[in-house]
Amino acid sequence: MQLNPPQQEAVDHGAGPCLVIAGAGSGKTRVLTNRIERLVIQGVAPWRILGFTFTNKAAGEMRARLEASLGRVAQRLWLGTFHATGVRILRREWEASGIDRDFNIYDADDQQALLKRVIKGLSLPDGSFTPQSARGAIERLKRSLVRPEQLTQNADGFKEAQLARVYKAYEDGLRRAGALDFTDLIARPVRLFEEDEEAARRWAERFDYVLVDEFQDTNRLQMRFIELLSAACGNLFVVGDDDQSIYGWRGAEVANILGFEKQWDGCKVIRLEQNYRSTQPILEVANSVISHNSARKGKNLWTAQKEGEKVQVLTVLDEDEEAESLARRIRAAGSKDQDWTRFAVLYRTHAQSRSLEASLGKYRIPYRIIGGTRFYDRKEIRDMLAYLKAAANPADTVSLLRILNTPPRGIGKTSEARLLDLARRKELEPGMLLTAFPEFIDELPAAAAARMKDFGKMLVSLSSDPSKDAAPSVLERLLQKVPYLEYLQGSDPEQSATRKENVEELVNAAQAFFELRLGQSVSDEEREDRVGTPGSLVDFLADVALVADVDSLDAGANAVTLMTLHNAKGLEYDSIHLTGVEEGLLPHAMSIGEDSEIEEERRLFYVGVTRACKRLVISHALNRRRFGDTLPASPSRFLNELPEEWVQREGEELAHRVDAFPQRRQSYSSSGNWQNRRAGGVTRAPSSFGGDWNDINQETPDYEDMSQEDDKLRVGQRVMHPSLGPGTVHKLEGGGEKLRVIVMFDKKGPRKLMARVAGLKPL
């Protein structure tokens, strides 16, 4: 398909700043990829092009497309999220930034665990901060590049002085654990550039073209980052849609896009208003609703697809009926060709997925959920990762405390408190006491001391060198040494099966990651951004830290997709069911009041509507369960903003029935059962790593057998290769003449070799 004139103009834009206002479905991804392609073809070095995307997945897809047209050079493009790019820079600038080269990344959960400990330790008056509120406040400060010392000096009032203390202690905690939080990943490079002119110039001069996708959702800090990195070339090309700005709560500033023209002299503005995705009725609905917003550039999407069914608006009695009717519709529409990937069900909050899941399960429609409790957020996975992180870095106190007594090993709260106290007196991290200074532990009561020393030994034995040991091997050793699976068994039987599966998934993910690295030869330049030997524990942990759930959305699974409106950004489906369009939910109760917040909710609605290609069903229930009991719900104000000629309403008469609002309804699904369906129905992408590892035998290596099979090579043996250097045997495959060996080389990472010709010498 050919580009239309404004698209072509954007692709061909030369030097200088350019703002592309790209309406929903107007082909902005095509514009971005074609533009990068054009630049490279005209001779711009790929590594001098810097592109920011909103998710890792978007970056991956863009790179894949470019690889298809440009070939391998596309791998050298700087394409990624702000966070991933920040990490890349920090891996090279760790010294100048005053951080560890192999810094840890703390996510929201880790941050809160740390804050909880910090707040407790400061003994502030009557819980003036919850971990959540402190995290929010600190994040805002970091986004404005305010450091703890500055806040301490300029604290305005008692409350802020308290916050300054929390902030300071939190930063100390991060530093001692060698960790950065998400915001640091951008704030630290920005701070470096602002304080070190030379570094700022070095990095700005690295890039000839800077491109930003989803520009409407950038915050001030990210904007600063962009400015600094494009300062030398001035070729800043941003693409976005002010009507789709839905991350204001996370600090995103629509002002970045609304004021872009003014900020950048000689900025070219291009508008993409032809929509290639949706039919006319859908677009009419979208346009009509969004026109009620005032803070916008204003545009009118149009489509050549004049045919199309009207948008349906359904009134139903309650959420169970909503789920039921939606499942029936999907069943009817999808049973012909059984292609479930064409359908998506959207909602405002994750909690709404429960009844939807129940109905889909009942009708035997395969589905998967994006987000919610993300894979890497599950307790069992976090526990496993905490073990791995603590093994890699015992000073990571957040991880260490998480697993100190999980599974229970007789180190309870009292012992933990004593350990922390001892650590404070010795000015060492608790993990360092346990792993490196066991003699100090003897100062504690004997019984607990013995258990702690055992724990420390176990931790040390997991990996002799985390930056060289293969990630899957360490994980296997962990499962051998810690009776974690047995511990799961103890919990409620419904859940324990699922949890075990999840642990297996993690083992698979580690394995897949290792196999992915096996196939990659890493250039010296790329190695600068990496940490640890490819495929090693440290490498794995660094990769896992940045993964979000949308990133693992596996297009292969034939299933209906369930997700929040936020997760749906950038995606499209033939048929969209937009559920729970009620006051209090969309717009959400938390955002009713402020006009600007209502407008953001309206944009969220708009995003939902514009995901649909052919069919859009919007539903609202007259009763909704909240916090356990059922309350009446009124239709969303947005439903009054629809153009009636393009809409077909159904079930409206329900609202006038006397019995539509019963005092209190019992939930009629037999309680507790949806868990079951969830476990059966969810098809989870195995991991974020797309590596092809089918040809690899996944069995757990059997150490005994291997040593009998070949007396020279066995798993775990140290070997020397003429050109690849020293390494450790990771796995043996096949036998006799065909014996192949996977070796984890200290410098080069994993390689698969024919044993007969590899010329390996045992060490």
Place this chain on the structure above:
DNA sequence: TAGAGCGCATTTTTT
């Protein structure tokens, strides 16, 4: 120290 039992807040959205 661990597990049971009770009261309480929780649900907005996520890189």
Place this chain on the structure above:
DNA sequence: ATGCGCTCTA
């Protein structure tokens, strides 16, 4: 409804 943190008992 559920999950967490707190208290109390074995």
